[in-house]
Amino acid sequence: MDVTIKILRYNPEVSEDATWESYQVTAEPTDRVLDALHKVKWDLDGSLTFRRSCAHGVCGSDAMRINGKNRLACKTLIKDVNPSKPITVEPIKGLPVLKDLVVDMEPFFDAYRSVMPFLVTTGNEPTRERLQSQADRDRFDDTTKCILCAACTTSCPVYWTDGQYFGPQAIVGAHRFIFDSRDEGTDQRLEILNDKEGVWRCRTTFNCTEACPRGIEVTKAIQEVKRALIFRR
Amino acid sequence: MSAPSITSIPKPRSPYKARKTGNFELNSWLFMRGSGLLLVVLVFGHLFVNLMVGKGVHAIDFAFVAGKWANPFWQVWDLAMLWLAELHGMNGLRTIINDYATKDTTRFVLKTLLYFSALIVLVLGTLVIFTFDPCLDPASTLEVCTNR
Numbered sequence: 001m002d003v004t005i006k007i008l009r010y011n012p013e014v015s016e017d018a019t020w021e022s023y024q025v026t027a028e029p030t031d032r033v034l035d036a037l038h039k040v041k042w043d044l045d046g047s048l049t050f051r052r053s054c055a056h057g058v059c060g061s062d063a064m065r066i067n068g069k070n071r072l073a074c075k076t077l078i079k080d081v082n083p084s085k086p087i088t089v090e091p092i093k094g095l096p097v098l099k100d101l102v103v104d105m106e107p108f109f110d111a112y113r114s115v116m117p118f119l120v121t122t123g124n125e126p127t128r129e130r131l132q133s134q135a136d137r138d139r140f141d142d143t144t145k146c147i148l149c150a151a152c153t154t155s156c157p158v159y160w161t162d163g164q165y166f167g168p169q170a171i172v173g174a175h176r177f178i179f180d181s182r183d184e185g186t187d188q189r190l191e192i193l194n195d196k197e198g199v200w201r202c203r204t205t206f207n208c209t210e211a212c213p214r215g216i217e218v219t220k221a222i223q224e225v226k227r228a229l230i231f232r233r
Numbered sequence: 234m235s236a237p238s239i240t241s242i243p244k245p246r247s248p249y250k251a252r253k254t255g256n257f258e259l260n261s262w263l264f265m266r267g268s269g270l271l272l273v274v275l276v277f278g279h280l281f282v283n284l285m286v287g288k289g290v291h292a293i294d295f296a297f298v299a300g301k302w303a304n305p306f307w308q309v310w311d312l313a314m315l316w317l318a319e320l321h322g323m324n325g326l327r328t329i330i331n332d333y334a335t336k337d338t339t340r341f342v343l344k345t346l347l348y349f350s351a352l353i354v355l356v357l358g359t360l361v362i363f364t365f366d367p368c369l370d371p372a373s374t375l376e377v378c379t380n381r
Contacts, residue, residue, distance in 0.1 A: 158332055162335070194258070201332075
């Protein structure tokens with residue numbers, strides 16, 4: 001079938017303004033939006049720039065705004081985004097666009113780094129692995145699925161207007177360790193997220209939960225961190 | 234040889250720059266939930282008593298208000314309603330200003346106006362509830378005044 005892909009193009013070396021450009025490609029309904037983008041880049045316009053690495057929904061490189069919703073281009077089938085009309089593709093919102101669909105992810109990674117996304121322990125290293133019961137592991141299972149694609153954070157209206165907010169992903173990253181029974185950095189992480197720009201900025205609009213390509217219940221994770229803050233003493 | 238210039242996460246276990254943030258946002262979040270619940274009771278209680286009990290809405294006049302505020306119970310009820318509603322609304326607007334005002338000066342001006350208006354409403358309202366005198370007018374023909 002013939003599909004029209006309408007892409008928001010931006011090249012700061014040519015123009016300060018972003019412009020919409022449409023491309024006609026032939027694609028199967030079961031092709032992915034990424035395949036259509038590949039056809040555009042490989043056959044029609046080699047200057048089109050976007051990130052993608054694994055192309056199978058694991059690396060989290062190709063998050064973009066497709067028909068107004070944040071999705072992974074490699075996990076979105078053409079037939080699911082109404083191919084009878086032009087399919088719009090934009091860069092994710094709230095991060096500085098570098099070129100076409102490529103955004104500067106550094107502010108996003110900075111927020112992630114600031115919640116200490118690594119195991120914090122005290123005392124001597126054990127001589128074997130740190131054991132954990134199945135129930136303890138299940139407690140934070142949902143938030144281990146995060147692939148750092150930024151679909152959630154850049155779907156958050158608070159993040160759009162306030163770049164200081166940690167954003168949903170950083171809270172998910174913190175949640176993964178806060179509720180890990182082996183970790184001892186909970187108090188520090190909670191203190192970081194108790195900040196003015198921390199979990200209390202969340203307005204529970206559920207955009208993040210809807211945007212997550214991994215199906216993480218992001219808003220629920222944020223609420224659990226709020227609860228942990230309230231009942232921590 | 235210089236170290237590779239990759240910006241990386243701080244070394245694990247390096248002391249985190251602890252900044253004490255205080256619990257203001259936490260408490261304000263809790264206050265919104267608590268005051269919201271209380272306001273549901275207070276506001277619907279207020280509406281029920283004013284509009285449905287006895288003669289209902291037709292009973293409301295100056296004398297009705299005067300009679301109500303002669304009773305300390307209704308003074309405290311209205312005071313709680315005034316303070317909770319004003320602070321609840323003020324806090325809600327504060328978060329909206331935080332969310333949408335991107336410039337520091339805009340945020341400062343809007344918040345100053347907000348706190349100032351809240352202060353006026355709270356002070357005036359409290360003053361009225363406790364100093365209300367239905368017989369201020371010596372020619373008043375209200376029952377409470379003529380019976381003195």
